[in-house]
Amino acid sequence: MNLYEEQSLKIYNSLSGKKELFQPINEGHIGMYVCGPTVYSNVHLGNCRTFMSFDMIFRYFKHLGYKVRYVRNITDAGHLVDDAEDGEDKIAKKARLEKIEPMEVVQRYTVDFHNILEQFNFLPPSIEPTATGHIIEQIEIIKDILVKGFAYETNGSVYFDVKKFNEAHEYGKLSGRKLEDMIANTRELTAQDDKHSPQDFALWKKAEPQHIMRWPSPWGDGFPGWHLECTAMSTKYLGETFDIHGGGMDLKFPHHECEIAQAEASNGKSPVHYWLHANMLTMNGKKMAKSTGNNILPGEIFTGENDILSKAFAPSVVRFFMMQAHYTSILDLSNEALLASEKGYNKLMDAVDAIENLPEGNATDFNITNWQQKCYDAMNDDFNTPILIAQLFDAVKHINLIKEGRELISKEDKKLLEKSIYAFVFDILGLENAQNNNANSDKLSGVVSLLIELRDEARANKDFATSDKIRDQLTELGIQLKDGKDGTSFSVS
RNA sequence: GGCAUCGUGGCCGAGUGGCUAGGCACAGCUCUGCAAAAGCUUGUACAGCGGUUCGAAUCCGCUCGAUGCCUCCA
Known part of the structure; x- marks a missing residue:
C-alpha cells in the first residue's frame, strides 16, 4: 500500500481560489510543470524561494509514493526587454553588451543556476527542457492556433487574438480579470505596433536584421513569443492536460493566463487541474527583483x-x-x-x-x-x-x-x-x-573529546582556571561545549 | 486609476467563528563550581471604527496602511 492512499492531501488551487482534495489524473502518477528561470543573469534569492517551494512539494509527492514527472524549463530565448525598445530579448541584449554569443550567456547562467540549486540541496527535475530546443514544437502550435482562427499574422509576426478567444472562452479566469475592464483601463500611449488590440500578445515575433537570436518559420525569420515555450514543453512532456502547474505569483498574469489561452485555443482543453503559485520573497518590504536592484x-x-x-x-x-x-x-x-x-x-x-x-x-x-x-x-x-x-x-x-x-x-x-x-x-x-558535512569531523571530534577529557580532570581537581580556559577558548573558536547528565557534548557553529 | 492580496504579542511567522501553533528575544526557576546547553513557568497579540452572532482575531461594511499584478519578472 502506498502512503498516498493513507494521506488525504489538500492543495490550494489558484484557479478555483479554494483548497481542493488532490486527485491525480492517473492514479499514482503526477505530472508537474514549473516555470523556470530566464538565464540572463545570476539567480537571486527570490527566484530560489519559488523553486525551493516546488522542490519541497516534489519531495513530498515522492515521499507519498507518487511517481512524479517534474518538468522545469530553462528560458533561454524570447522574453522581450521592453515593448518600447526594438523588440530585443534579454539574452540577446546581454550578449551584445558583453560581446559574446547568446548561448554563452545562457550557458554561464544555467551553470550558475544549477550550482546554486545544488548548494541548496535541490532534487533535479525529471526533465529540464530549454525554449530554444523546442522551436519546432512552438511553430507547430502557432500553426494550429492560426488554423483555429485565434491568431493573425501581421508583417511577419503572429499575434494571439484575445478578443476572439474571449468570445468562446474566458480570458482572465486565473487572475480574476475581465477583458472588458482591461480594455477600459488601457492607456493608448503607444500607437505602436501590429497588434489589433493592446491585449493581444505575440506568438511569433519577426526578427529585425540586427537581432541575433533568430529562427526560420513559415512567417519569416523570427523568434517565439513570451508565453509559448511553456505551452509547447508542458504539452510535449506532460500531455494536453496535466495535474500541476506552478510558478511564481508574478507569473500569474499575464504569463499563465496566456498559457491557458494558448492551450485552449489549440486543443480546446483546459491544460491544468491545479495551479499553484508561490509567493514573493521581499527585502526591506519590497519584492526582490533583478530589474530594480533590490535583491x-x-x-x-x-x-x-x-x-x-x-x-x-x-x-x-x-x-x-x-x-x-x-x-x-x-x-x-x-x-x-x-x-x-x-x-x-x-x-x-x-x-x-x-x-x-x-x-x-x-x-x-x-x-x-x-x-x-x-x-x-x-x-x-x-x-x-x-x-x-x-x-x-x-x-x-x-x-x-x-x-x-x-x-x-x-x-x-x-x-x-x-x-x-x-x-x-x-x-x-x-x-x-x-x-556532519565537515570532512574533518572525525579528527575534530577526536581533538575536542581529548580536550573535554582534560577539562573533566581539571574540574575534578577543582582547577577551574584550566577548565574554564579550555571551555572559553573553544567557544572563541566556535565550538560550544554542552554539559549534560551523561557527560559533555559539543557543537560547531 | 483598475484588479488582487495582506495588516497577528519585542521580532519572524502559523491559524481562522468558541478548545487561543512554533521559532527567536526577554524574565523567573531547576540543573551547574560558575556559565552555556537542556527542562519548567510566565506573556491573553490579532491595524482602526461599525455591524452580524450567545460568542469574532477569524464573517460583512467602511477607513487607514502595506505589498503584488496591470510592461520583462520566481
Whole structure:
C-alpha cells in the first residue's frame, strides 16, 4: 500500500481560489510543470524561494509514493526587454553588451543556476527542457492556433487574438480579470505596433536584421513569443492536460493566463487541474527583483559578503528560514529573521543528532504514531511546512527530555522516531546537517573529546582556571561545549 | 486609476467563528563550581471604527496602511 492512499492531501488551487482534495489524473502518477528561470543573469534569492517551494512539494509527492514527472524549463530565448525598445530579448541584449554569443550567456547562467540549486540541496527535475530546443514544437502550435482562427499574422509576426478567444472562452479566469475592464483601463500611449488590440500578445515575433537570436518559420525569420515555450514543453512532456502547474505569483498574469489561452485555443482543453503559485520573497518590504536592484544573491549570503547581513549563513539555514513560512505567504528577508532561524535550525539539528544515542527504556512517554500523523496532517494541509516545523520542535522537546533521563522511549519507538524525523527533516524539507558535512569531523571530534577529557580532570581537581580556559577558548573558536547528565557534548557553529 | 492580496504579542511567522501553533528575544526557576546547553513557568497579540452572532482575531461594511499584478519578472 502506498502512503498516498493513507494521506488525504489538500492543495490550494489558484484557479478555483479554494483548497481542493488532490486527485491525480492517473492514479499514482503526477505530472508537474514549473516555470523556470530566464538565464540572463545570476539567480537571486527570490527566484530560489519559488523553486525551493516546488522542490519541497516534489519531495513530498515522492515521499507519498507518487511517481512524479517534474518538468522545469530553462528560458533561454524570447522574453522581450521592453515593448518600447526594438523588440530585443534579454539574452540577446546581454550578449551584445558583453560581446559574446547568446548561448554563452545562457550557458554561464544555467551553470550558475544549477550550482546554486545544488548548494541548496535541490532534487533535479525529471526533465529540464530549454525554449530554444523546442522551436519546432512552438511553430507547430502557432500553426494550429492560426488554423483555429485565434491568431493573425501581421508583417511577419503572429499575434494571439484575445478578443476572439474571449468570445468562446474566458480570458482572465486565473487572475480574476475581465477583458472588458482591461480594455477600459488601457492607456493608448503607444500607437505602436501590429497588434489589433493592446491585449493581444505575440506568438511569433519577426526578427529585425540586427537581432541575433533568430529562427526560420513559415512567417519569416523570427523568434517565439513570451508565453509559448511553456505551452509547447508542458504539452510535449506532460500531455494536453496535466495535474500541476506552478510558478511564481508574478507569473500569474499575464504569463499563465496566456498559457491557458494558448492551450485552449489549440486543443480546446483546459491544460491544468491545479495551479499553484508561490509567493514573493521581499527585502526591506519590497519584492526582490533583478530589474530594480533590490535583491541578494545566494552566494552573497553563503559568504556573508553583503551589506545587509551581519554574518554568513549556510544554505540549509536559509532553506530552514524559508520553510518556516508558508509558500503562499510573502516572506521578508532580514538579518534578525535569519539569525533567529539559525538558532532554531541548530537546535533542531542537535536533537536530530541526539536520537541515535538516546537511552532505550521499556516504555515510551509520548505517542509517536500520533505525533507522526500530526506531521502528515500539516503537510496534507496545502504543504504547511511552518506547522510541520512546529511539530518537529515538539519532538525536539521530547528528545531532550529523554536525553536527560526525564522521559522514556522504547527501542521500537526510537527506531520509528528516527525514521520519521529523518524523513521529514531531510527527505521532505530537504535540510542538510551542516555539522556532519565537515570532512574533518572525525579528527575534530577526536581533538575536542581529548580536550573535554582534560577539562573533566581539571574540574575534578577543582582547577577551574584550566577548565574554564579550555571551555572559553573553544567557544572563541566556535565550538560550544554542552554539559549534560551523561557527560559533555559539543557543537560547531 | 483598475484588479488582487495582506495588516497577528519585542521580532519572524502559523491559524481562522468558541478548545487561543512554533521559532527567536526577554524574565523567573531547576540543573551547574560558575556559565552555556537542556527542562519548567510566565506573556491573553490579532491595524482602526461599525455591524452580524450567545460568542469574532477569524464573517460583512467602511477607513487607514502595506505589498503584488496591470510592461520583462520566481
